Amino acid sequence: MMLALFVAIDIVTPVILLAVLVAAVPVSGLRPITLLRRAWPLLVAGLAIAILNTVFAPHQSGAAVRIGPILLGLTTIVEGAAVGLRIVGIALAGVLALATIEPTDLADALMQHLHAPPRFALAALAAVRMLPVLADEWRLIGLARRARGIEAGLNPVIALRLAAGRLFALLVAAIRRGTRLALAMDARGFGERPCRTVARPQSVDRADWLLVAGALLAGVTATAVSLALGSYRLLFG
Structure with a gap:
């Protein structure tokens, strides 16, 4: 899932994967208020990066949109939002992983498996x-x-x-x-x-394999939907 967020720079892929991550919060056993308390600096950082990438883009492309005294291009706004959503998605996936995995078990699993x-x-x-x-x-x-x-x-x-x-x-x-x-x-x-x-x-049981399969399915589905809509863009493409 995080790999799909890393390599794609369109807006459809992070929107779908963010929806999947939000839907997975109740399953993780983490309370939404606890997640918000831990992740709010990352959300603010994602918003700030989206705004900066939009306002200070070298070229404003797309239909003109006026926000107060600033004239922005609609395509540039979408691209800036995509960057912010990618960062929020990657950060949220990391926070969920760190909050639900005991660090000692993680180190043991890294060595064993x-x-x-x-x-x-x-x-x-x-x-x-x-x-x-x-x-x-x-x-x-x-x-x-x-x-x-x-x-x-x-x-x-x-x-x-x-x-x-x-x-x-x-x-x-x-x-x-x-x-x-x-x-x-x-x-x-x-x-x-x-x-x-x-x-x-550390044993790898059925729940672990289901989690891996679910993450792979989410990444493949988000990429397929983005390709079907014609909005998919690779980071190094």
Whole structure:
């Protein structure tokens, strides 16, 4: 499903796959309010990227649409919306996967079934475990800036500049934490042996195969519908 979102840049494919993802939320056992609380920054980012790709496109194509003082092309609006929807779809699929899979089980399954190198699987486990820490770090950076009186108010330009600075501070903190974590894991022998034993065998049952088949079917169906409507476009086509 995510592969279909990566390679297609039309608007029909992400719309269909987003509908499938939204329909799958009750099946995942995740409450919609919990999903919204975790994914709202990604939704805002997708909306912002769609607007920026539309407003600052090098050429406005299609029928002219006037929104206030801005004159936009209808085709450009559709293309910008497609980019935003692709990002939201990929992010939502990732959030659903991370929220419903226990990280330790994920690392064990990577080593047992995909035969991933233990160093890679354990690094993925450590990265997933660090996500809540980085979320707290992001919140603390915002609180620290607010305590210093650094706020954007209602100015979107200042808000973007402050968000970029906040993101850079989070990146620096993530690099520092990642470096310390890598040294600690090497010191405990995680990278010493080329092979490791697994204490918790992970089985692939019928539900797992049904999930894989459903994801493949959703991706193929979305691509087929887009091709039938004549709107399908490849990323590198």
